[in-house]
Amino acid sequence: MSRRTTLPGVARVRITGDDAATQALLDVLAEHFTVTEPAPYSGGRSYLEVDTRPDAAPHGTGTGIEDDGPDMPRASKHRPAEVPSTVAVLMARQVNAAHLHLSAFRDLVQTYGDGLVPEWPKPGQAPDNAVDQTLSTASRLLYELREWSSHTAHASGAVSVLPEIIAASEEQLRAEAVLYPPGGWCAVPGGTMPPPGEEQEEEGAEHPIATQLLGPVPEKRYSARASGRSVQRALPAVAGTPAAAVWTAERALYGYVCQHWEAPGDTPADLAAAVDGLDELADTFTSACTFTLDEIRRRMAEGLLVDVDEDAFDEAAAAVREQLGIEPERVPKLAYALSRVRQAMTGARAALPAASGDARSFDALAQARALGALDGKTLPEVRRELGRERHWQRHRSKTRMPDYTAADWLRRAMHWMHAAGVTAYDHGTHLAAERHPELSGLPIGTPAAIEDRGER
Numbered sequence: 086m087s088r089r090t091t092l093p094g095v096a097r098v099r100i101t102g103d104d105a106a107t108q109a110l111l112d113v114l115a116e117h118f119t120v121t122e123p124a125p126y127s128g129g130r131s132y133l134e135v136d137t138r139p140d141a142a143p144h145g146t147g148t149g150i151e152d153d154g155p156d157m158p159r160a161s162k163h164r165p166a167e168v169p170s171t172v173a174v175l176m177a178r179q180v181n182a183a184h185l186h187l188s189a190f191r192d193l194v195q196t197y198g199d200g201l202v203p204e205w206p207k208p209g210q211a212p213d214n215a216v217d218q219t220l221s222t223a224s225r226l227l228y229e230l231r232e233w234s235s236h237t238a239h240a241s242g243a244v245s246v247l248p249e250i251i252a253a254s255e256e257q258l259r260a261e262a263v264l265y266p267p268g269g270w271c272a273v274p275g276g277t278m279p280p281p282g283e284e285q286e287e288e289g290a291e292h293p294i295a296t297q298l299l300g301p302v303p304e305k306r307y308s309a310r311a312s313g314r315s316v317q318r319a320l321p322a323v324a325g326t327p328a329a330a331v332w333t334a335e336r337a338l339y340g341y342v343c344q345h346w347e348a349p350g351d352t353p354a355d356l357a358a359a360v361d362g363l364d365e366l367a368d369t370f371t372s373a374c375t376f377t378l379d380e381i382r383r384r385m386a387e388g389l390l391v392d393v394d395e396d397a398f399d400e401a402a403a404a405v406r407e408q409l410g411i412e413p414e415r416v417p418k419l420a421y422a423l424s425r426v427r428q429a430m431t432g433a434r435a436a437l438p439a440a441s442g443d444a445r446s447f448d449a450l451a452q453a454r455a456l457g458a459l460d461g462k463t464l465p466e467v468r469r470e471l472g473r474e475r476h477w478q479r480h481r482s483k484t485r486m487p488d489y490t491a492a493d494w495l496r497r498a499m500h501w502m503h504a505a506g507v508t509a510y511d512h513g514t515h516l517a518a519e520r521h522p523e524l525s526g527l528p529i530g531t532p533a534a535i536e537d538r539g540e541r
Contacts, residue, residue: 095390161232170243172344177234183400184227189321191220195316238264295325301392309335331373338366344475357430364423371409371420378402432464435503437522438531456494457505459510464502469509471495504528 112269168176194202194216201216212218239247246254248261307319311330319332341359351359382402383392410418459467474495478487500516502508504527518525 086114097466103151103535112327120224153315160226160229161236163231163233165240168237168241169243173234173241174264177238178266180230180234181265184224184231187220187223187227192318195312196222221491235264293325294327297326298323298328307332309339314511324382344472346479347468347472349463349475349496350471352464352503353430353433353435359425359435360427360430366425366512367420371411374409375411378405382468383458436528437504437525438530455516456498456512459498460512462510464499464508467495467499467502470497500530501527528538 104507141214159380160476166173191202198216201214202220203210203217212221235244235247238244240472244260244263246256255262301315305315305317307323308316309319320336323332324328363531373464380396381390385393385395385398450461459470462470474492475489478489478492481487497519498510498515502510505514505525518527522529537538
C-alpha cells in the first residue's frame with residue numbers, strides 16, 4: 086500500500102541546514118509528496134514546493150508542479166549555472182536588456198497596433214489575441230530568466246546576496262546595481278550596455294541631427310509620458326530630429342523633479358544651485374520659444390507654411406509671449422524674478438531644528454532604526470534613506486495610517502549635517518546637539534515644529 090499522503094494544496098518550504106541534512110529531508114518528502122527541485126535562497130537556505138494535492142504525481146514522474154503548465158517552464162526553480170562571475174553579470178544584464186526591449190516593443194504596439202495590446206487592461210481580463218498573449222507569456226518567461234540569472238550571479242560570487250527590489254537592504258541594493266546598472270541603457274536609442282566594472286558614459290552635450298519628420302503636422306501631439314487617443318510618445322519617434330534636444334532636456338529635468346521624495350535632504354547650496362540653473366533655463370527656454378514662434382511666423386509670411394489658422398496662431402503666440410513676460414530689449418520677467426530669488430539667498434546658512442520638547446520621546450527615538458543605522462553614512466546616502474522612508478509611508482497611507490516619525494528624525498539628522506557642514510553622519514555628536522543645542526556652536530532655527538503636510 087502506498088504511503089503517499091494527499092492534502093488540498095501546495096506548501097512552499099525553506100530549508101536551513103547542511104547538504105546531508107537537506108538531502109535526508111528531501112528523501113522523506115519525496116516518498117510522501119511531489120516536490121520540486123530545491124533552489125538556493127539567500128542566507129544559506131534552500132527553497133522548494135511540496136504538492137499535497139490528490140492529483141499530483143509522485144516525484145520524478147515528470148508531471149509534477151515544476152511547471153505552471155505545458156507552456157510555462159519555471160527557470161527560477163532550476164539550479165544555478167556554474168560560470169565565471171563576469172559571465173554571470175553579463176548574463177543578468179542581457180536578460181534585463183531583453184526585458185527593457187520588450188517593454189519598448191509593448192509601447193510601440195500600444196501606440197501603433199490598433200488596439201492589439203490595451204494601454205489599460207481591465208482587472209482579470211485575459212489577452213484576447215495572439216500578439217497580446219505572446220507578449221504576456223514572454224514577459225513572464227523573461228522574469229523567470231531574470232530570477233535564475235540572479236541566482237547564478239549569487240552562486241558564482243558576483244554578488245554576496247540575492248538582489249531585491251522591495252524592502253531591500255543596502256547590500257541587496259548594491260547587488261541590484263551590480264547586476265542591473267541604473268539608467269536608460271540598451272533600450273534607449275544610442276544606449277550601450279556597460280561591461281562589468283565600468284561606468285556608463287555620460288551623454289554628450291551635442292545632439293547630432295540624423296533624421297527629420299516629414300509629412301503634414303499630425304493631429305496627435307507628442308508627449309513624454311501621457312497615453313490616450315490624442316497623444317503619441319515623443320521618444321523614440323523624435324530621436325535624431327532637431328526637436329530631440331528639447332525632449333532630452335525635458336527628460337533630464339523630469340528626473341530632477343522625480344527626486345521630490347529626497348528633496349528635504351538638499352543642502353541650502355543645493356537649492357541655490359537649482360535656482361541658478363532655473364534662472365538660466367528660463368532665459369534659454371524663453372529664447373527657444375521666441376525663435377520657434379518667429380520661425381513659424383516667417384514661413385507663414387513668406388507663403389512657405391500653408392493651411393495654418395493665422396488668427397488662432399497670432400492669438401496663441403501673443404498669449405505665450407505674455408506668459409513668458411517678454412518685453413522689447415529687456416530680460417524676460419521669469420528669469421529676472423529667479424535671479425532675484427538667488428540674490429535673496431546669498432549668505433544663507435542651515436540651522437539646527439527646534440528642540441523636540443519631549444525628553445522621553447527623544448530618548449526612545451534616539452535609538453530607533455531611523456538614526457542608529459546611519460553612523461558613518463555620507464550625505465547622499467542619508468538623503469536616499471530619507472527619500473525611501475517618505476516614499477514608503479506615502480504608499481502605506483493608502484491602506485493604513487502612516488507613521489512619519491522615522492522620516493521626521495531623518496530630516497532632523499539631515500538638518501544637523503547641513504548646519505554642521507559634515508559629510509558623514511555621527512550619531513553621538515548629533516544627539517549631543519539635539520540635547521544641548523546652545524552648546525553645539527551651531528545656528529538654531531525658529532521654534533517651528535515639523536508639521537504633517539499630508540504627502541510630505
